[in-house]
Amino acid sequence: MKNFLKRPWVRRTLRGCLWTVITLVTLFLLARQVEDMYGKRRWAAVKARLAQDGESLDAHAIFPAPIPDDQNFFAIPALKDIPLGWPDDKSAAGLKIKRLTDSWPRYLGSSITPPGGLLPGAANGLPSDMKAWATWFRNSSQHPAPATGNPARDVLAALSFNDALVAELAQGLSRPESQFTPAWKTRTLPDNLADIPLPHLGAIQKVGMMLCLRAAAAARAGDADTAHQSLLIAARLNQAFLREPFIISSLVACGVSGVIHGAVWELCNTHSGSAEDFRVLQEALSRMDYRAAYLATSRGELTFGASILEYLKRVHGAILVEHVSDPFDLQPPAFVRWLFRLVPGGWYDANAAAITELNYDHSVKPLRDGGFPELLSQTKGVQAIVDDQNLHPIRNLNLMLAFQATGAFAGVNYKVIYTQSVENEAIAACALERYRIEHGAYPDTLEAANHPGEPPIPLDILSGKPMGYRKTPDGRYILWCVGPSGVDHGGKRVLDQHHPEHTNFSAPAYQGDWVWSF
16 A cells, blocks of 8 residues: 555655645635625625615614504403414413404315405405305314304304303403504514514404305395404504515405404495495495505515524524424434534525615615505516526526515515405595595596595596596496506406406406495
């Protein structure tokens, strides 16, 4: 062996291998240093730009100020401090969450809701199938409905196990604001903001669904008081979602709003309630400002995305290893963790800069300065930017995480724009019901339904013009906003050719108007 190592060609080979290793290590260290310098400069420049524009990356700074308990719907005993518990623990907050979660009946069959969806009226202009709901409760729920021959009353009876909870919630309706307690501004946040617990969102979502179905069933059963009370509580609950600066809260708010709008449609369709009932409901709906709420959400995601990447940098990406390993119940080898330590800190800085700048330029800034039309325009342009960057695979490493976040944000943008449009239609529908009750028929123009001394009926958020409106021969009306195409189709609803009931109205490819009709 000793003689073998003395052979010239062996020694030349070993020297070559050694110099190759030294060269590669040197190049790696040099590339790491360059990446660190590049990422640090990029991140500093983005933070300086945000500071100049008056934006903050401090999580506590973006949280809204606490609402006094006497003004806060969520300070009532049934809802106070629910974010502090989980439905499977025995704490006071946990027990409250479990009670709220159980407000939506557990289903015993294979379908969570009957065919046709929960309350499709606001989207499709069709009443919910109370007979199907009664059958569902009778066959699939732990709370079966009776069979009296009146499906709407049967559904109300099936939901009556919530009467005590609803009565408690109704006591808080005199409080005009809604914010989960304790307020985030007063709470200590985890080092990794991705670990912020949100156990309360699902529970409140289920209560909202239950209340809206209760409202629709009550309207169909001729019980206007129960219908309006249920909807007012649902609106208060949704207000709290809109004060949470998390993207998941915005998604839940959009989902609950869709059901609220369906219930409002049912009340209008059945003419359930007095002019004063619809005035109060109109005011409650007007409190749900999706532009302001989604601007807070966008600022929240701006802050959380940057904070999470800075946390990953501090822990050398260990959380990424755990994220990949946990679903497979794997224990990552030590060398995998060691490899993550080789990732330059500048890579995290560069990705933090990219994701922050992308979110700022295509969510926060357009929504803040131009409203929903500018947000829609920027959302349409984001994918083109990402596709263009795909032509540069070397730069992709510094844009990797920003690309992943972009697709999710674009989908939420469309949902929020659609939700605010239908919200405005629901507000207009309440004003129109008030006019019908006061004058015996719907007005010839939408502007005539404005009431003196009150905020005017909102405009179409995308066109900036009054919403489309015309009376129909049956004494009803059709109301519409332009869809994502920005083209006014005269109140034309375009349904999916194969599955009309599953039409995705908030999809960017949707070509019709967003229509409210009977």
